Amino acid sequence: MTAHRKEPRLARLALAPRLLLNNVLVILAGAGTVLVVVLLVTPSVFQLHLDRAGVATDSDALQHILMAVQDAVLVAVGIGIAAAAFTAATISWVVARRLAAPVWDAADTSRRLADGDLDARVLDPGMGPEFATLAASVNELAERLQATEDTRRALTADLAHQLRTPIASIEATIEAVRDDVLPADHQTWDTLAAQSTRLRRLVADLEVVSRAEERQLLLSAEPVPVPSLIDAAVGAHSECYRSAGVRLDASVADSTPRVLVDPERIQEVLGSLLDNALRCTPAGGTVTMAGRPSPSGDAAVITVTDTGIGLTPAEAGQIFRRFAKAADSPGSGLGLTIARAIVEAHHGTLTADSAGPGTGARFTITLPASGSRRTRH
Known part of the structure; x- marks a missing residue:
C-alpha cells in the first residue's frame, strides 16, 4: 500500500496570507529587538544623565527611580509597538492582497488557456516591470x-x-x-x-x-560561395529549360559574400523557384538567376526573375501560403511554402514581387553572410 505524503499546512497557504505571515514575523522580530535594546540601554543612559546632572541619590531611591523609568519606557514602547504592529499588519495585508491579485489573474488565465479559451488575456496590473x-x-x-x-x-x-x-x-x-x-x-x-x-x-x-x-529541420550549415549554389541549380535545370525553349541565364557579382547554409536544402529552394519560373514562362522567354551582396554587405541576395505571366498584388501576397497554386498546376501547392520555410530556417527571407500580369515575376532570397567573402573568378 502506497503511503501518501502529507502536505505541510504552511504549504497550503495562499500567497496573500503567506506574505502577511512573513511581514508579521518581521514585525515581531523588530519589536523584540527594540524591547531588548530598550531594557539594556535604558539603565545606562539614565545613570549617565544623573551623573552629568550631579544628582546624588541613595541606592534605594536610585533603584526606585530606575524601575519607574524602565516601566514608563516599557509601557510607552509597548503601546507604540502595538500600534505600529497593527498599522503595519493592516498595510501588509492590503499590500499582500494587492500583490497576490495579479498572480491569481495570471494563473486563472493560464488555466483558461489550458481549457481551450484562447481569447483569455492578462491585464497589466501597473505594479512594476x-x-x-x-x-x-x-x-x-x-x-x-x-x-x-x-x-x-x-x-x-x-x-x-x-x-x-x-x-x-x-x-x-x-x-x-x-x-x-x-x-x-x-x-x-x-x-x-x-x-x-x-x-x-x-x-x-x-x-x-x-x-x-517549427525550426526542426536538421541543417548541416557551412560557408558556401553563392556562385557554386547558382551554378549547381542552373546545371541541374539547363536541360529541361532547353527542352521547353526557355532561356536560363545566371550571373553573380564579384563582391557577393559567402553564406552559411545547408547546400542541399538551399538547392531545394533554388530548384523549386526555377521549376516555378519554368511553368510560368512560355517558350521564347527568359529566366535569370543572379547573385549580389545586400546594400549593407552583411548578406547575399539571390534573385530568380522570369518574363512569364506575372503576378497580381494579391497573388504576390498569397503565393507562399499552403496549397496556393494555379488551377492547372500539377504540384501540391506546397513548393513555395517549403522554400520560404527552409530559407527562414536559415534566418533569411524569401519574397515575391511583380509589376503585374504579363510582366514577369521576381523572387528574392536574402541569406546572412558567413563572415568570409569570396569573389567569383
Whole structure:
C-alpha cells in the first residue's frame, strides 16, 4: 500500500496570507529587538544623565527611580509597538492582497488557456516591470497558441480539400474495377499508382513544411560561395529549360559574400523557384538567376526573375501560403511554402514581387553572410 505524503499546512497557504505571515514575523522580530535594546540601554543612559546632572541619590531611591523609568519606557514602547504592529499588519495585508491579485489573474488565465479559451488575456496590473513582464509573457503565449490553432484549422481544412481528389479517384477506380466497368489492366494500375504517389508526395511535403516552420529541420550549415549554389541549380535545370525553349541565364557579382547554409536544402529552394519560373514562362522567354551582396554587405541576395505571366498584388501576397497554386498546376501547392520555410530556417527571407500580369515575376532570397567573402573568378 502506497503511503501518501502529507502536505505541510504552511504549504497550503495562499500567497496573500503567506506574505502577511512573513511581514508579521518581521514585525515581531523588530519589536523584540527594540524591547531588548530598550531594557539594556535604558539603565545606562539614565545613570549617565544623573551623573552629568550631579544628582546624588541613595541606592534605594536610585533603584526606585530606575524601575519607574524602565516601566514608563516599557509601557510607552509597548503601546507604540502595538500600534505600529497593527498599522503595519493592516498595510501588509492590503499590500499582500494587492500583490497576490495579479498572480491569481495570471494563473486563472493560464488555466483558461489550458481549457481551450484562447481569447483569455492578462491585464497589466501597473505594479512594476516584473508583473508587466509576467502579463506580457502570458499574453504572448496566448497569441502563439491562438496562431497555432488558427494554422491548424486552416491546415486541416486545406488538407481535407487536397486529399479529397486523390482519395475519390482511388475509390472510384476501385469501385469501377469491382463492378467490371474498368478492366484490371496496366492503365488502371497506373492510375491507382499515380494517385497513391500524389498522396505520398503530399504527406511528405506537409512533413517538410511543418518541420521547417517549427525550426526542426536538421541543417548541416557551412560557408558556401553563392556562385557554386547558382551554378549547381542552373546545371541541374539547363536541360529541361532547353527542352521547353526557355532561356536560363545566371550571373553573380564579384563582391557577393559567402553564406552559411545547408547546400542541399538551399538547392531545394533554388530548384523549386526555377521549376516555378519554368511553368510560368512560355517558350521564347527568359529566366535569370543572379547573385549580389545586400546594400549593407552583411548578406547575399539571390534573385530568380522570369518574363512569364506575372503576378497580381494579391497573388504576390498569397503565393507562399499552403496549397496556393494555379488551377492547372500539377504540384501540391506546397513548393513555395517549403522554400520560404527552409530559407527562414536559415534566418533569411524569401519574397515575391511583380509589376503585374504579363510582366514577369521576381523572387528574392536574402541569406546572412558567413563572415568570409569570396569573389567569383
